[in-house]
Amino acid sequence: MSITVVLDPEGQPQELPDGADAATLFRDRREVLVARVNGELVDLATTLNDGDLVEPVTAEDPDGLAVLRHSCAHVLAQAVQQVDPDAKLGIGPPIQDGFYYDFDVDRPFTPEDLAELEKRMTAIIKSGQRFSRRVVTDDEARTELEFQPYKLLLIQSKGGSDASAEPDSEIMEVGGSALTMYDNVDRRDQTVWTDLCRGPHVPTTRHIPANAFKLMRTAAVYWMSDEHNPQLQRIYGTAWPNKDQLREHLTFLAEAAKRDHRRLGAELDLFSFPEQIGSGLPVFHPKGGLIRKELEDYSRRRHEESGYEFVYSPHITKAGLFETSGHLDWYAEGMYPPMHLDAETDGEGNVRKPGQDYYLKPMNCPMHNLIFDSRGRSYRELPLRLFEFGSVYRYEKSGVVHGLTRARGFTQDDAHIYCTPEQMPAELADLLSFVLDLLRDYGLDDFYLELSTRDPAKSVGGEAEWEQATEALRSAAEAQGLELVTDPGGAAFYGPKISVQAKDAIGRYWQMSTIQVDFQLPERFGLEYTAADGSRQRPVMIHRALFGSIERFFAVLLEHYNGAFPPWLAPVQVVGVPVSDAHVDYLAEVASQMRARGIRVEIDSGSDRMPKKIRNATRAKVPFIMIAGDEDQAAGAVSFRMRDGTQDNGIPVADAIERVVEVIESKAQV
RNA sequence: GCCGCCUUAGCUCAGUCGGCAGAGCGACGCACUCGUAAUGCGUAGGUCGACGGUUCGAUUCCGUCAGGCGGCUCCA
Incomplete structure (x- = not known):
């Protein structure tokens, strides 16, 4: 008996003995790590059937590389359990450039631990263990994994072997058509390690280049990314098809580190974060100030030419305004705590005058709404475009503050556009062109767009208006002819959003401009204009920031140009x-x-x-x-x-x- | 906010197994007057992040706080 399979992509029929596996087919090609059989990625040990379409997959294929990295994560976990047999295993998927594995251990890992683990990983790789797939029932898995609580949780939450759940990119353990264990079998046929995993894996640890992986860093993470869950210790690693690619990757990281805006900012005397002022609160030195001024001046000029009107608003306001806007309901956590002012008590301590809470503003929009609402508005005034370099303050958690890209005080190039629902589609289209043009002038010219849509659990407003605004944004985006990706459920609570992602000189993407439709605030502020027929109508409000924040944009350009600004921006020309x-x-x-x-x-x-x-x-x-x-x-x-x-x-x-x-x-x- | 690590001269970093510290660059001065990425010599500059504790003695050990770094969460 024999079977015939078709080799992809050449389309060559190939005759094989009955019961042959993919490894037989590619036995002369050591670089083949896994196979794609009828479109599905499987182990080379998979038995082939007559008529199968079989494609060899190497580490040069993104899927193959992910498998390599995933197998490398298994090797890491095995090394960890050699050192600490009581380490509980979390998840261990491949990620961009590498892999990680999460562990519940008594003591966090130290840099010395990583060096030790790397040594053990090399030894494991060189020992040539086979990755051997074994289908198990839910009960068998539960018995085998009795002391692996997190694996048990995975089986439970994903429904075990009969799971119809979509394979999750992060959870490689379960989610296939059957529950499977992967045994690491050494050359004496002894199973030395086992992990719950849906696979596939490289045939043996020898297929992981021992000189092309590196453990990078450790981190504490929450189980299933939920801060109410226990904290696990994560180890990140990187792995590549060969030593040269590892070296190239490390060189890239070093290059990125060298152009880190925090470093360039100090070297070129552009800005600093004096400790005496507070975390996340930058000051710009004369040279940085000059660059910033050029950025702003040019932006102002372009806004003037494009029909924007300039407004100014204060940095603090009474609590009532943020009650009206809803910020205190939705966003109080991100705001600096209030200052309580003007309270008066009599001699007995009784309150004679209750006083007021004042807040630093985290956003400019409520102020702009008051400007809109300062008098009756006519349809003839619309679209009304109010622009401000508005400084805002957000109480970012201490662990997230990061140079100029994530500051606690920063200035938005913020505009709010009030228009009729009929004007909205054209306005959005113009806006997007304006924004992209301007970004190109600053030297960024490779973009894609991201459309963030409604999260029903976290949104206000009616289905129909969300739908209408989302479609208006979508068609404005499509008109640009740029790549458009959707971010389902990624919108803010008050309306859908388009963001512009720009690629910098070393290939990293940064979220730049955002354009956001808002139904909520006009409602809350009771904004109205008088239509041609004399009726009162509610305007649509569009929020948009081009730089996002000037500080952040500054940082992106600084890294993009590696400090070598084009002459029009250079502080000294x-x-x-x-x-x-x-x-x-x-x-x-x-x-x-x-x-x-x-x-x-x-x-x-x-x-x-x-x-x-x-x-x-x-x-x-x-x-x-x-x-x-x-x-x-x-x-x-x-x-x-x-x-x-x-x-x-x-x-x-x-x-x-x-x-x-x-x-x-x-x-x-x- | 959580976990780990870090904080020594303006910057980059040595160092002290507990006895109050060094280098290079930078700054300043003097000499050199010079054609494409570092001329030489010299001088100044540090409560060793802050505050408590242990100790005869703390920059060093412990604790708290501040700031930073890498992640996690978050990024309206």
Whole structure:
């Protein structure tokens, strides 16, 4: 007897003995880790049937790499249990770039533990254990896993072997068509370790490259991500098809760390977080302030041109406003606690005047609503676009504060647009174009859009209006021709949202602008306009921030450019370096001509030698280093050295100035 | 907020098995007058994050707090 299977993707029929498995088919190809049989990812030990469509899957395939990483997680868990046989196992899935495994252990892991575990993992990998799949009944599993409470919970919550539940990306243990255990069998056929797992796995631990994995860090996590559950200790690891790819990944991480905005901010003297002010509350130094001012000035100009009106509002307000807006119901936890003011008591301690609570504002919208509502509004005024660089304060939990990207005090480039329901679709479409255009001007040009839809458990407002707004957002998004992903249930309680995700220079995506439709606030504030027919109508309100927060946007650009801002944003655009002291006056004269054209130029007249000055200016990432010595001076010229080290000598002064001006005005990068 | 780690000169970091500390860079001064990423010499600069405790003695050990880092949760 024999069977015939079809090899994918070549489409080659292949004859095999009856009962053959995929491993037989690929026995000469060690790089094959698993197989895709009729579209389903399975172990190579899976028995094939006549007519199966079989595709080899290697670590170069994303699915294959995930299997490799998942198997590596098993090796980690085995190593942990070698050290601590009482360690209780949580879940251990593959993730972006690696894997993790959660453990309930008496003592958190230390960096020394990780080094020890890595050694043991290497030994396990080299021992060549086979991953052997075994189908079990629920009862058998429960007996075997008697001392693994978390695995028991998984069986229970996922319904065991008859689970029809969708496979969960995070939970690799259960969720297949049957409940399975994976035995690690050593070369003497002894089962040395076992884990509940739906698989699949690589054939043997030898298929995990022993020199291409690394344990990265530890973390405490809540079981099932719920803070009411017990805390487990997680170990994160990374694993790759080969040593070179591991090295490449580690290099990438080092590169990302080098351009961390917190580090660049200190190095380039842009901003700081003085401890005396408080966690998450930044101050901008002159150079950072200049960049920020350029960002803001350009934004202001574009907003003016696009029909926005500028408003200003205070930083604190009485509690009543946030009662009206609903913030105190929905968001009090994220707000700084109130200041209680103006209370008066008499001599006996009786309250004569109850006083008032004042809150720092976490959002600008309630204030803008009051501006809308300050007088009767006509349909002729709509869309009314109110814009403010509004500083807000949010009491972020201490563990989440993170440089400028997650601060407690920050400034939103916040606008609220009031329009009729009929105007909404066109307004949203224009808005999105405006936002994307502006982001491109700042140097970000690779985007995708994310549409966050209603979470029924956490929302207000009617089904129909949500539907209408969501569709309006969707069609505005689709009109951009960009990739659109949906984030089901990700919307805020008051309305659906589109966010723009922008890719930076090293391939990371950042959530930038958000555009959010709100039915709730116009209702709560009783906002109205008079329609053409004289009736009172409720406007639709759109919240939108382009930068999100200026601080955060600043941080993203800083990392995107690695501190080397394009000249229009560079705090110092030109540094003059004299070859010797004798050329300082000449450069100063050129500099004053440049200043007259609005160029930010400094002359380094210090006592350093010329190469040192060039080094300093290079490290400050100044776009143009303007050098002048005898030759340049005699020719009425200067020489430019650019950030990449390229050199252009003997440029006539007038041409040099034009060149800088041109680059600044065109917002080009150099 | 939770878990772990960390905090020594402006910055990056040594160091003290408990006897009050060092380097490089930076700053400042002097000399050098110099053509593309560090000229040389010198000077100043630290209540070793804060407060308590243990100790004859604490920067070092313990505790609390503040700030930071990596995760978790959160990101309206």
